[in-house]
Amino acid sequence: MATISMNNETDTIPFDQMQMQINKATEDVSVKCNTAIESYIGFEKGFTRISIPVPELSPALIIQSLGVIKDHIEHIRIHSFSEGYYAVQALNKNIFKTENIFDNCKIEFSGLMTNFKIECTKKGNLSQEEINCIIALMQKAYSSIKDNPVTRLIRRGASVYTGTEGIDWNYIAGYEEVKRIIRESIILPLKNPSVYDNIARMTRKTFEYNKPKAILFEGPPGVGKTTIARIIAREVQVPLIYVPVESIMSKWYGQSSQNLAEIFDASEDMGGSILFIDEIDSLAGSRDQNMYEATRRILSVLLRRLDGIGAIANTMVIGATNRKQDLDHALINRFDQSIHFPLPGENERASIFGNYAKHLDTEELIKLARISDTLSGRTIKDLCEQTERRWARKLIIKNLPPSQPPFEYYYHTVKNFFTTQSG
Template sequence: MTQAGISAPPVGFTRTEIVNESEQPNTSSPGQRPDEIDFDRARAQVEAEIEAHLAKSGQALQEIPRFTFQKGETQFSFATVALDKSAIFDSLEILKKHVENVRIHTFEPGYIVFQDLGKNLYEAGNRNMPLYGIKFKFVSITNNTRVEVTRKGNLTQDELQACIQLFRLFHPEERQNDPSARLARLGIQVFRAGSEESAGTPSAADAGLEIGRNSVSMFNRKYRLAGYKRTKQEVLESIILPLRHPKVYAGVAQATRGEGSNMPRAVLFDGPPGVGKTTMARIIAGETGLPLVYVSVENILSKYYGESAQNLAGIFDAAAAYDRAILFLDEIDSLATSRESGLFEATRRVLSVLLRKIDGFDTRDGILTIGATNRSTDLDHALLSRFDSVIHFPLPEAKERASIFKSYAHHLSIEELSDLARASKGISGRTIQDICEYTERRWARMLIADQKSPCAPPGYLYVEITQEMAARTPSESM
């Protein structure tokens, strides 16, 4: 706000600058509208309503909204976290309630302007003509995301209310500031643990997570994720236990280094498609009770210049509204290939945001970022260095393939499982699941044709379908 308007920073504000507002509007200027409000009175109203809103919502802002009069023009501006498309449409709905004849003045990526054309467009000397009409600007350029309102002269009560309502829209009350809703508007899925056991509060049953010979059994027992024993052990030690017992890990850090944190901030899952990277992220969310924010490439990339970086930053900022959360970036190699191969400027901007958000000045404590890729060699070296650890998800070995088959077909004998393990060399766990489900469907069709009662498929049918699929599908490690 301004030095003249506030003797102390408003509730929830942190003062960042003081704007010189010695210039005052000429309230007796020719062509003044009869319903204009004196600048000092308008400023006092804006300050009072914004302070009341912030006090009620319990928010603290890093930048004070500015309400100034400079060069014969009233200006109101404030910073916001993100300007997604749905927020722009919500803003337009507010404008239609408070101003007349709104037109699109500018519509460019990162810069959208709406303007009021006024009531009497063709009246001589009309101050509502486009030269004077109030403008509402929505700016999103790199790290500068803000809303700006400008108008020659003073504002009317309707225009003033439009400014206040826009501020409230982008700074909702705490109960309305649901990060899941914000992420949903961005097209992002959020998965939450459904069981009480995985609500994030360790119980006596937590002893089953001990580090030892049977420490990974819960992956098979609770989640039917067979095989990958070494990978499971690494996930358990590097991610699940630290997230479930943060005080223990903080105590160890305090006893050794005295300061700093040993908690994981970013982990890379590397492996071919279908080996359980996404499933493992769900398991981590289930075991820790943290929301899992699933982000695909389609949620980020845009054909408009600068919008991809803006989308990515908006997702990170929305996820940061959680106290603790897991942000899962699928196919991260599509966002951050090596700069040695040459990058377009738009891709550089996305990479810059990614580096800053994962481990930079914008890093948010409590947010674990998991990246998934099947091409880690293509990733930018600076990004690779940001990950605390890289966990490899290889294709399952023969013993693991037999274990995966058994998790989907309990009735098969050891000999039949061994035959399937040999026939499925180079096949991922997800493909094995597909084989088992396809076998069940084919067997059901055969039972219907023979008018027989339902029963489990025979082992030979699993082997036949596995051989069929292996013949038409190259090794998934390629």
């Protein structure tokens, strides 16, 4: 007599075949998205477990994934929800699990901020339809990578600031000349692109963009180069894509140049953005020096994108360096303009102290400025913070109510800084 079982052994696929199918699908998706995906399939204590990392679990993707599961597996019940981040917006929790009530095939979505994954567990082996379901979920999760430039950028190690929040020009004290040049050469073109295009249409035999495409910020450490890039993005209300070259190189060692190319592509797809390539000197070493192969390849991507074939149209590139003299000359030439950020002069140092110790009077600020020659804005800020911490300790020990550190405390910290430096 035939028995009908929802868990018919003959319907399931042997482990090595499951493994082959999952591995093959993972490889296909990896190639398509140019991303190394490390999926896992194993058999532990009678259970098959498949785990697939995915780039994101947005509310939209979770809802679409539920649709995918329902297409493949019947009698699905959404089993549980638990605390978390992303799906808070859509489903009020971050983990959810679906369970086939007859077969006990569980599919779980999890991840907190990062490490998103889709996991499937089932006693015994999976049926062909269940394998198909897992593969379809993986394809769906990675299909968004091609479409969503922000996801693509983040996966490549860039950060994206929306340009709507953050600090404004008041945050940077002094530097009036730098601010003026930036207004003229960056802010105006980004805010009024059509004026520049119209002029070029009227003047050129063959139309070309005449807006600056690449600008170099150069100057010693801690003088506000990175900070000002963020202020610009906020002022012109375009996304700022922040690319720390050093960490891209170490994170993606071996495929960094490919990733940089992808970062340029994704920035273009944002349809207007500032691509801030920080620490550009990590690529430094002119061609005469012994440059590693990887660095050379990255440099050639940069040269190509900043000029000629594969050049960018929607993106303004800002490069920052504190070792301009070490940069490749061909690279320096690709920048339309170089803006020098000097160390702050005496009046500027007084203003910077004024930003971080607003309770001091002008005379006191000038006294601090006089004893802090050669210090950068960053060091001044650090010294003000040290002073606050020293003052806070005193208040705590003496059980005093909150108050501002007096001038002498600042004076002492700065003096002490130079003494320890020279010692």
